Amino acid sequence: MVPVHTGHHVAKAYIMKPSKQPDEFRKRGIRTLAQSYIDNGHFASIEWLIKQHGEVIDAGFALADETSPALPDRPLYRIYSMTKPIVAMAGIILMERFRLHLFTPLGSILPEFRDMEALNADGETGKAAPILIEHLFTHRAGFSYNFMPNCPVGALYLSDGLINDGTCTLETFANRASKFPLAFQPGERWHYSIGHDILARVLEVVSGQTLGALLQKEIFDPLGMKDTQFFVPESERHRLMPMYGRSLDEILHAPEANAPLKRFDVAEAYPCDKPETFARGGHGLFSTADDYARFAQFTLDGKTPMGAPLVSRKMVDFMWHNRLSDEQLPYWLGPFPSPGYGFNLLGRVMLNPGQAISLTGESESGWGGAAGTYYWSDRKEGFVGTIMTQNLGSLSPMRTDMMAAAYQALD
Numbered sequence: 347m348v349p350v351h352t353g354h355h356v357a358k359a360y361i362m363k364p365s366k367q368p369d370e371f372r373k374r375g376i377r378t379l380a381q382s383y384i385d386n387g388h389f390a391s392i393e394w395l396i397k398q399h400g401e402v403i404d405a406g407f408a409l410a411d412e413t414s415p416a417l418p419d420r421p422l423y424r425i426y427s428m429t430k431p432i433v434a435m436a437g438i439i440l441m442e443r444f445r446l447h448l449f450t451p452l453g454s455i456l457p458e459f460r461d462m463e464a465l466n467a468d469g470e471t472g473k474a475a476p477i478l479i480e481h482l483f484t485h486r487a488g489f490s491y492n493f494m495p496n497c498p499v500g501a502l503y504l505s506d507g508l509i510n511d512g513t514c515t516l517e518t519f520a521n522r523a524s525k526f527p528l529a530f531q532p533g534e535r536w537h538y539s540i541g542h543d544i545l546a547r548v549l550e551v552v553s554g555q556t557l558g559a560l561l562q563k564e565i566f567d568p569l570g571m572k573d574t575q576f577f578v579p580e581s582e583r584h585r586l587m588p589m590y591g592r593s594l595d596e597i598l599h600a601p602e603a604n605a606p607l608k609r610f611d612v613a614e615a616y617p618c619d620k621p622e623t624f625a626r627g628g629h630g631l632f633s634t635a636d637d638y639a640r641f642a643q644f645t646l647d648g649k650t651p652m653g654a655p656l657v658s659r660k661m662v663d664f665m666w667h668n669r670l671s672d673e674q675l676p677y678w679l680g681p682f683p684s685p686g687y688g689f690n691l692l693g694r695v696m697l698n699p700g701q702a703i704s705l706t707g708e709s710e711s712g713w714g715g716a717a718g719t720y721y722w723s724d725r726k727e728g729f730v731g732t733i734m735t736q737n738l739g740s741l742s743p744m745r746t747d748m749m750a751a752a753y754q755a756l757d
Contacts, residue, residue, distance in 0.1 A: 372754050372755040373403070373404050373755045375751045375754060375755065376394065376396070376404055376748065376751045376752060376755060377404075377406060377408065379747055379748060379751045380392045380394065380406075380407075380408040380748065381408045383408075383742070383744050384408045384409060384410055387606065387607055388607070388737070388740070388742050388744065389590075389607070389718065389735050389737050389740070389742075389744065390409065390410055390588070390590055390607060390735075390736070390737070391407060391408065391409035391410070391417070391421075391587065391735060391736070392407060392408050392409075392733065392734070392735045392744070392748075393406070393407040393421060393635050393733070393734040393735070394406060394407070394635065394731065394732065394733050394734070394748060394752075395635040395636060395639045395731065395732050396729075396730070396731040396732075396752045396755075397639060397643065397729070397730050397731070398727065398728055398729045398730075398756065399728040400643060400728075403755065403756075404752070404755060405635075407421075418584055418585040418587075419585070420573060420585060420634050420636065421585055421586075421587045421634065421635075421734070422573060422578060422582065422585045422586045422587065422632050422633070422634060423586075423587055423632065423633060423634070423635075423717070423719060423734045423735075423736060424586075424589065424612065424616050424629075424632060424715075424717055424736065425629075425631050425632065425633050425638065425715045425717075425719045425734075426616075426629040426715030426716040426717050426719065427628060427629055427713060427714065427715045427716060428631070428633070428638065428713055428714065428715040428719050428720075428721060429542070429626065429627065429628060429629050429630050429631040429715075430542045430627065430628055430629075430693065430713060431641070431645070431692045431693050431712075431713050431721075432561060432565060432574075432631065432641060433542050433545060433546050433549070433557070433561070433627040433628075434483055434542065434545070434691055434692050434693075435565060435641075435644075435645070435657075435692065436549055436557075436560055436561055436564055436565060437479075437483065437545060437548075437549055437691075438657060438661065438665050438691060439564050439565075439656065439657060440549065440552060440553060441661070442657060442658060442661050445552050445553070446479065446548070446549075446552055447479065448478065448479050448480040448483070449478050449479070449480060450478065450479050451476040451477065451478060452476070452477040452478065452479060452481075452482065452487070452544070452548070453476060453477070455479075455548050455551055455552065456520060456524075456544070456547060456548060456551065458520065458521055458524035459477055459520075459524050459544075461473075462474040462477065462488075462524070462527070462528055463527045463528065464488055464527055464528035464529070464530060464531050464532075465498060465499065465527055465528065465529055465530065469498070471527045474488065474527075474528050474531060474532060475531050475532050475533070476532065477528075477532045478532065478533070479545070479548065480669070481532050481533055481541065482541040482542065482544055482545040482548070483541070483542075483545065483669075483691050484536065484541075484669050484670065484689055484691070485536050485537055485538055485539050485541050485677075485689070486532065486533050486534070486535065486536055486537070486541075486670075486674075487528070487532050487539065487541045487544070488528030488529050488530050488531065488532050488534075488537075488539075489523065489528065489529065489537075489539035489540045489541050489544065490503065490529045490537060490538075490539050490540070491503065491509065491538055491539055491540060492504035492508070492509045492510075493597070493680070494537070494538060494539075494680055495680055495681060497529055497537075498529070499526055499527060499528065499529040500529070502526050502527075503526065503540075506522065506526075508522055508523065508540075509540070509615075510614070510615040511615075512613075512614055512615050512616060512617045512620065512624050513617075513620070513623060513624070514623065515623050515625075516543070516546055516547045516550060516557060516625055516626065516627070517547060517550075519543055519547070519626070520543070520544055520547040523540060523543070523544060535674055536670055536674050536677035536678075536689060538679055538680065540628055541628075542627035542628040543626050543627040543628045544627070545627050546625070546626065546627025546628075547627070549627075556625065557576075557625040557627065558575060558576050558621065558625050561575075562575070564656075565641070565644075565656075568650050568654070568656055569640045569641060569644055569650055569651065570640060570650075570651055571633070571637040571638075571640055571641065572637070573632070573633060573634045573636075573637050574631055574632065574633040574634070574637045574638070574641075575621075575631065575632060576621060576624055576625045576626075576630050576631060576632070577617075577618055577619060577620065577621040577624070577632070578618040578619070578632050580619070583618060586618060586632070587734075587736045588609060588736065589609070589610050589611070589612050589717065589736045589737075589738060590607050590608060590609055590610055590736060590737045590738065591608075591610040591612075591717065591736075591737050591738025591739045591740065592605055592608075592610065592738065592739045593610070596739075597739040605739075605740070607737070610738055612738065616629065616630065618632065629715070629716070634734075635732045635734045638719075638721055638732045638734075639721075639730060639731075639732045641721075642712070642721045642722070642723045642730035642731070642732060643723075643730050644656070645662075645692060645711070645723045645730075646662075646723055646725050646728065646730065647659070647662060648661065648662040664691075665690060665691040665692060666690050666691075666692075666695060666709075666711060666725065667690055667695075668688030668689060668690055668695055668697055669688070669689060669690060669691065670688050670689050675687075675688060675697075676701075677689060685701040685702065685703060686698045686699060686700070686701035686702040686703075686706075687702075690711060692711060692713070693711060693712055693713035694711060694712060694713060695709075695710070695711040696708060696709060696710045696711070703746070704743070704746040704747070704749070704750045705749075705750035705753050705754065706722075706749065706750070706753065707724040707726060707727055707729065707753060708726055709724055709725045709726040709727075710722050710723070710724045710749075711723050711724075711725075714745055716738055716739065717735065717736045717737060717738045717740075718733070718735040718736065718737045718738075718740050718742075718744065718745060719732075719733060719734050719735065720732070720733040720745035720746075720748070720749070721733070722749055727756065729752075729753075729756065731748075731749060731752050733745055733748050733749070
């Protein structure tokens with residue numbers, strides 16, 4: 347690891363020697379961009395790892411002076427919703443073994459969801475159509491999140507404390523969620539939600555394993571993801587990066603993109619020390635840039651780093667296809683549209699770069715986390731990247747800017 351002299355007196359940037367060098371001027375743009383977000387006080391640290399055809403083309407981090415003495419080797423991050431694609435992949439693996447089917451009614455696996463009610467346009471509730479397993483993968487089940495604006499069901503979650511209760515098991519979480527009405531009829535539209543938490547409970551029931559054990563056996567061990575799990579051993583907690591950000595109330599009432607940095611304690615809602623109870627499908631994993639890059643690479647072809655197929659070629663093709671109808675596009679993440687994107691079994695997938703709001707690729711797919719983490723995979727370019735930081739609730743375009751800079755560095 348070698349220092350980069352940036353000319354800034356308030357921050358330091360470092361790069362790890364890549365195994366393949368793109369044009370130096372274009373590569374420098376990635377580091378300069380990351381540094382600018384640090385120098386402007388928007389983030390305390392940013393780490394990135396970018397690969398093409400399995401080879402590192404750029405990797406490094408930028409951080410402020412006061413943070414650098416505490417920077418650990420192989421930093422650990424709370425990756426929030428980047429948990430979702432990993433859980434979805436576990437579901438896809440079970441699909442390959444014919445233990446899970448997309449059009450199975452949820453209520454046939456979790457009986458508490460058999461007789462759900464859904465809100466109608468007039469605000470009254472009526473009988474809901476069956477939730478299908480596919481709806482859980484694609485945020486079309488009718489569930490919501492506690493931070494979704496103008497959603498009565500999300501407000502119910504918020505008052506109940508459902509999302510931020512880091513003490514309950516997945517079984518308890520699903521039981522509590524089943525007591526609330528759905529925000530709309532299943533299949534009707536895309537709406538960001540706790541669907542992956544319910545999917546995670548489905549995977550536990552279908553596999554007969556805890557979610558953590560299932561992910562360890564089917565994904566983490568085969569891919570060599572040694573630092574990814576739902577807890578951090580006490581001996582490794584010095585590697586856990588500090589969280590910055592704002593409370594949900596602050597974000598909802600003042601959603602400015604560049605709020606001043608301040609430390610923020612998330613240990614109660616996102617504990618690192620409760621492996622017996624804490625696991626979620628929509629958030630909860632801890633990981634590193636290297637580990638998640640291994641997963642991103644895996645989504646391209648379904649193969650381990652040693653070339654062994656975990657998922658068949660045709661299933662990889664299948665999982666990459668957009669599953670939203672034209673009427674459901676563009677999907678909106680709260681008040682923000684995602685023009686050009688569809689949604690596949692793992693996350694966003696680019697359908698029309700001519701509609702995209704920033705530079706991307708024709709077949710790019712991926713997802714992000716609430717604390718600013720981000721990943722992408724591009725099958726056409728054989729190109730993957732991970733961005734790691736810890737700033738909860740930031741609305742900064744840093745993540746898509748970093749991806750755009752990475753695309754600019756390609757030959």
